[in-house]
Amino acid sequence: MNILVVSPMLPYPPDNGGAARLYNLYSRLARQHAITWICPVWEGEEANVPGAEQFCRQVVRLPLGEQRPLPERGWAGLLKKGVAHLHWERLFVYCFGYVQAPGIYWLPATPERLETVAQTFAEGDFDLVVSEFEGNAELIPPTLRVPRVLSTHNVLSSIFNRIRGAGTVSREDRLFAGLDLQKIIRYEKKNYAAYDGAVAVSAEDQRVLRQRCPALAVEIIPNGVDVARFHPGDLPVDEHTMVYVGNYNYPPNADAVLYFCREIFPRVRSQEKDARLVLVGANPPAELAGLEGVERAGFAADISPFVQRAGMMVVPLRLGGGSRLKILDGLAMGKAIVSTTIGAEGLNVTHGENIWLADQPEDFAAAALRLMADPQTRERLGANGRALVELAYDWNILAGRMNAWFEQVVREYHARAQKSERQRAQG
DSSP: OEEEEEOSSOSOSOOSHHHHHHHHHHHHHTTTSEEEEEEOOOTTOGGGHHHHHTTOSEEEEOOOOSSOOOOOSSHHHHHHHHHOSSHHHHHHHHHHOOOOOOSSSOOOOOHHHHHHHHHHHHHHTOSEEEEESSTTGGGSOTTSOSOEEEEOSSOHHHHHHHHTTOTTSOHHHHHHHHHHHHHHHHHHHHHHTTOSEEEESSHHHHHHHHHHOTTOOEEEOOOOBOTTTSOOOOSOOEEEEEEEEOOTTSHHHHHHHHHIIIIIHHHHHHHOTTOEEEEESSOOOGGGTTOTTEEEEEOOSOOHHHHHHEEEEEEOOOSOOSOOHHHHHHHHTTOOEEEOTTTTTTSOOOBTTTBEEOOSHHHHHHHHHHHHHOHHHHHHHHHHHHHHHHHHOBHHHHHHHHHHHHHHHHHHHHHHHHHHHHHHHTO
16 A cells, blocks of 8 residues: 555654654554655754655655744643643633644644645555644545544543643643643544544543544554563663653653652652662653652663663653553563553553552552562563563564554445445435
8 A cells, every 4th residue: 555644753763652653663564555754854853864764655844834843841831832832822722712733743734734745645646644643633634535544642632631630730730731621622523533543552542532533443553562672681680770761851751750759769768778760761850850869861772771770660650641662661671560550551461460550659669669679579570571562562563453454444445435436326
């Protein structure tokens, strides 16, 4: 098939969760299909285009228009970017009920962008158009006569609903989240129903999508892991070291480590003075600078050495949606993991078998202390976790499922079209 993908980002390099999913799925799909990728190429990203062109037949540059739509640091940045990028527009939004495409990856459907999509489509003889991410669903006009799939990475309304209850979020931001939530739900109902099929990364996201659009066919394609790249290592392990991996510009990650350091880490340190936390990833919260026992390692092109040396991975997430690539990476490396239920959402893990789940601060701290003192349990959880990802979360397996779903959507689209044509011919 000839597939046109509309995305807010390049699928290369795979250096964040969204790009990793795109790269690992589409680099494999490209072995069977011709992929045309259309997205903005922001300042400083031109050097990444050849990497995408290694598996994409063509990369089409979407007009930039506005400044890159990444949120400012912190919750306020996420929420202010969520509906309108200027303060006066926010007032207009709430007064008149109009909503632009919300979310972190906000690509308004400007005339220039719509024209680029339409022209690319007209020149390409495409069999399928895919919209990657949720906030640019309007960029694929319903007038295009081709099957359309919406590939979600989160459900935005679920994220904003959780923001409202987050303890580390200011009262003002919780208010804005509540106001944004209803507009995001209207956006989802209006735009998602125009698609012939959708992809969700978890059963919870599938449930919400079906609630918004009951007629929409939604297939679960979870996040995965490169089991050849991430594997158990032979580096010496410090059982007292816990590691968290994430980009801390993403508010759920910042909330998670602030929550951990305020509510959980002191409990652990009170019982085990050698306990330490290593934060891997760009821009960890400044509030944690100088905190005893906390190391801010910064961005790492390869997270493996940090994870392999740690006694365990911790995932104290309270917000977000989708499913967590960080957990899959840790499982693939045979690492014991302590996570909240939300942190493990979307993954078919089992408490006590291949992961340890704890939602209260005292329970989370007790789990970490137990694993520090119990190498047999750490090894058992790690071995079972590795077996799980080999069986169910290898990107090769998931790309095959994505391919089958795309082909099913195309078949069903043409079957409906043929049925409609016969009905018209019959009178």
